[in-house]
Amino acid sequence: MGKERLGSGPARFGRRPAVPPIARSALLERLDRVDRGVTLVVAGAGAGKSTLLSAWSAGRGGVLLNLELDPPQGPSGGTLVVDEADERHVEWINGLPNDRVVVAAQAPLPIRARQTVTARDLSFAEDETYQALGAALGDAAGADTLAPDLHLLTHGWPQAVGLAAAWLAQQKSAGEREAKLRSLARVDGPLERYLVGAVLDGLARDDRELVQKLAYLPGVDARRADRLDITENLVALPPFVQPVAGKPGWFAVPGGLRAAVQSEAPLSPEAAAALKIAYQGM
Structure with missing residues (x-):
């Protein structure tokens, strides 16, 4: 896929529409x-x-x-x-x-x-890693520079690519992105677990609380989110809050990230139990 399709606008991360999935x-x-x-x-x-x-x-x-x-x-x-x-x-x-x-x-x-x-x-091919990174950064040239190393570090695993792309999109300059990407090669332990913590640390407080609560539930729509006092604005927050396939208007933390989010940003046992009880009662 040609790089010209990615656009070159400013990188955006946070409360925004979900990035269209790669056409596989x-x-x-x-x-x-x-x-x-x-x-x-x-x-x-x-x-x-x-x-x-x-x-x-x-x-x-x-x-x-x-x-x-x-x-x-x-x-x-x-x-x-x-x-x-x-x-x-x-x-x-x-x-x-x-x-x-x-x-x-x-x-x-x-x-x-x-x-x-x-x-x-x-698993992503290198060009697909490039597309995912370019969509997150809104910067085709920047993605072209970083994608080969990102692909090697993640082995093209889609979730790892998405997490790394979101983390790099939080950085303000090309130099910061390059330095952060180099630092991933020195991570001691599971790369995805490290990236979950790093991306959570870069979120605004309200967004972090949304992810934190939603990680304990299979999914919510706007009505349920409002009744559970999770958020007043339920929209995609890649890579953590994603639309649920087959359920229009529903969002969830992907199953592969829930345990990691619960570990990195846990609710108290009492708060988690109360949230689940309220959800089951709907």
């Missing part, structure tokens, strides 16, 4: 290959499964079901896209009458699949 045409075409039967997408948290399924479903007119928020549906025809599947859903999936089913799960499932897309397939 090769993966979308791969999902298209099976026009009847099940495709299984298997990778750990942070691989970009939900983003891929949302884009594919929207382009093909399929029904997208997020099993973390919605129960399995009864028999139906056509195309069905199932996110957040696990062992509990195997019997239901194997019994689906739909012509075409795409299922995302974090671990292999005993499902009669025609093809399987793996974590290796979902």
